[in-house]
Amino acid sequence: MARIRLLGPPAIERDGAPARPPRGRKSWALLAYLVLTDRPPGRRHLAELLFGDADDPLAALRWTLAELRRALGPAASLGGDPLVASFPADIEVDVLLLGRDPADPAALLELGGELLEGVQLASSPAFDSWLLVERHRVSAVVEARLRQAAYALLAAGRAREAVPYASRAVARNPLEEGNHELLVRSLALAGDRAAAARQVAVCEDLLRNELGLTVSPALREAASAGPGRATVLPLGGRAAAAGQLEAGRAALLAGAVDAGLECLRQAVAEAARCQDERLRATALLELGKALVHSARGRDEEGVVVLHEAIQLAGQEGERATAVTAYRVLGFAEVQAGRRGTAESWLGRAQALAETDDELAPILGVRGMNASDRGDYPAAFELLGESAERAHRCGDQRQQAWSLSIAARAHLLRAERSQASVALSRSLELVRQQRWMAFLPWPQTLRAEADLLGGDLEGAGERLEHAWVLACRLDDPCWEGMAARGLGLLHAAKGEHRAAARWLDEALARSTRVPDRYQWIHAHVLDTAITAALGRDEHERARPLARALAALAARCDMRELVVRAHLHHWRLGEGRALASARLFAAGVDNPALLKDVPA
Incomplete structure (x- = not known):
């Protein structure tokens, strides 16, 4: 059994003992790049990326491949153009284990430090930029x-x-x-x-x-409260538990979040006391959903509760409960920017789902995850199917939600007309459903489309309404987006001081709870940096650009990784442009590519 360690100081082990490593830091750099890139890279691309300073870059690549083959042994395969690395079952690569659900999670405790610890290639700045991003992401x-x-x-x-x-x-x-x-x-x-x-x-x-x-x-x-804890004594029996469950749902629908949470905690406690495990699973699910979707700053507790619901649902054969719990866990991970675990939970939900009303929201959240990551082809496919399934089963709220996320992707790609069509339908459905808690999101996006079309008056009316409603709802995501929109509006009017104040407000609002939606945080950062650079306020832009680069890398937001490097280039870091080009090649967004100088 051989093990390749790329986390911490790179090394190769055979049967638990150190083996002779390949010579040269670029051997490790090449191996890590082959293992971690989404698509097999071409040999010419690799030669330019890693060996651009050599007299014969392709010859240097061939020598390094031979060195890797010698160190890894004949069982490992490194060949072709594009170049593909494959490993048999008896060669374990530590970073590849992260993409699987290990049977024994104790292996996670054995993982080392950062990716390729101690490896730097000053002669290959584009690779060094790639490595920094991958270190954050991994x-x-x-x-x-x-x-x-x-x-x-x-x-x-x-x-x-x-x-x-x-x-x-x-x-x-x-x-x-x-x-x-x-x-x-x-x-x-x-x-x-x-x-x-x-x-x-x-x-x-x-x-x-x-x-x-x-x-x-x-x-x-x-420090003192556990999941499902009720703060008053239980009332007695299954009927009481069911009553508390319904009261909790009703309170949440009415916007009384604290009262709803207390009722749901009571329902969990009473269902446990009367040993009705199916009812307890349902109550845990409703409590977990409320903590993630309705409460502010309660995602961590909500996730613990949802895990409990999944365990009970499995024991009791409650498939539908497990589907919803997996989906809500996936949603929480998407908002936190943890792409891999999000897809893991959503994949489990989709594997168990049977009906359109179950599949539509799962596909919607998967589309949101793909869009946040910058994978627009996958996002449009998933969101389109989500909206269609929601239409078929009459779930107008889900249809409005999926259309709005698709519209956001169209806006990012400068496809204003397609965005406006999707947003008009989303807003129509939101108003039909009187879904005021969601209205600020599509309203703000529609205002941005209006701004791009030159309708400043219409955009202003929409943004002012969205801002007031977002504040009334006490929703940091909607507040951050509406404040950003107001910043863009004032900038379009040439009112740069007011624009700067609104963008500062957007940054504060979008980060005021620990379980923030990281994409909105990064999107606001990007807008604030662009505005500061437009005013030649480089000292204002520089720390924001560093924050965006780290956040986008950690949360695998690839388009925003590109934009962070472009900001650094405009701040005078000449090498950042090559890095921006490298990362932009993996993002299918014509509007982004227009911003990257050839």
Whole structure:
């Protein structure tokens, strides 16, 4: 058995002992690129990327391939043009394990540090840029897998075993409040309340000192509260549990989120007391959905609850409950920018789904994930099928939602007419359904289409209404998007001071909760950087560009990775343009390609 380690200092092991490595850092660089790129690269592309400084780049590539074949042995295959790397079952590559659900999650605890630790190629700046982006992305994938393992252990009642995974997630990304909350919850459920309280204090100091942020109430509550906890004594019997469940649903529909959550917690507790596991699974599902979709800053608790619902649903044969729980978990991961785990949950949901009303929202969230990633062909296909299935089963809200996400993709591709058609239908359906909680999103997108068409008056009316409604709804995503739109409106009028104030407001609003929608955060950053560069405010733009580059890389938002490199190039970093070209080749967006100088 051989193992190739690309995380931490690169190495090869055979039967647990170190084996002779290939010579040269570029051998490791080539291997990592072959393993991690989406599509097999051509030999000429690789020669230019890695060996552009050599007298004969293609000859240097051939020598490096021969060196890799010698080190990896005859079982590994490296050949063809485009160049394909394949490995038999007895050769294990650590980064490839991250794309699978391991039978034993303990293997995650053995993963090393950053990708190709210690490897840098100053003579290949485009590759160095690729490597930096991949280091962010792979680290985020490891973090997501660690979190997933911790959640599964918590749901199985094995909180003490969850602690090492949550602790590693904190170490990977210590400025993510959600990781601290997961560790605090794991410690509290393991019975170590003192350690949980200490971890809360660590997080408070860290976020205050590093980011100037105050932690959310959910973090402190995690030190003493477990999922499904009711705050008053149970009422008695299945009828009481069912009554609390319906009361919770009704309260949420009326917008009374706190009252709804309390009723649902009561329903979970009472269903457990009367040992009705099917009812408890349903109550856990409704509570988890409410924590993710309706409450602010409660995704971490919601995910734990949804894991419990899935476990019970599996035991009780409640297929529909499992489908919905998997989908909501996938949605939470999409918003957090954890693409791989999102697709894992959504894939499980789709495999179990049987009807249009189950498949339409799953395909919609998958389309949202693809769009956020910059994979527009997949996004349009998934969102189109979602909208069609929603139309067939009469789910007008889902149809409106999927049309709006497709319209956003059209706007990003400068396809204003197609965006306007989709948004007109989305808004029509939203108004028919009186879905005021969703209205600011398509309204803001339609206002942006109006701006692109030169209708400043119409855009202003839509944006002002969207802003007021978003604030009334207390929704940070809608607030951030509406404030961004108002910034664009003022910029179009030449009112640059007002535009800057609104874009600052958009940044503050879109990041005011820990479980933010990361794509909106990055989109607002991109707009704020563009505006600052337009005013020649380079010192304002520079830290924002660094933040965008790191965020886009971690969350695998490929179009925004390109835009971050373009911003760095405009800030005077000449080498960033080659990197922007490298990354833009993988994004099917004609509007983006027009922004990348040839």
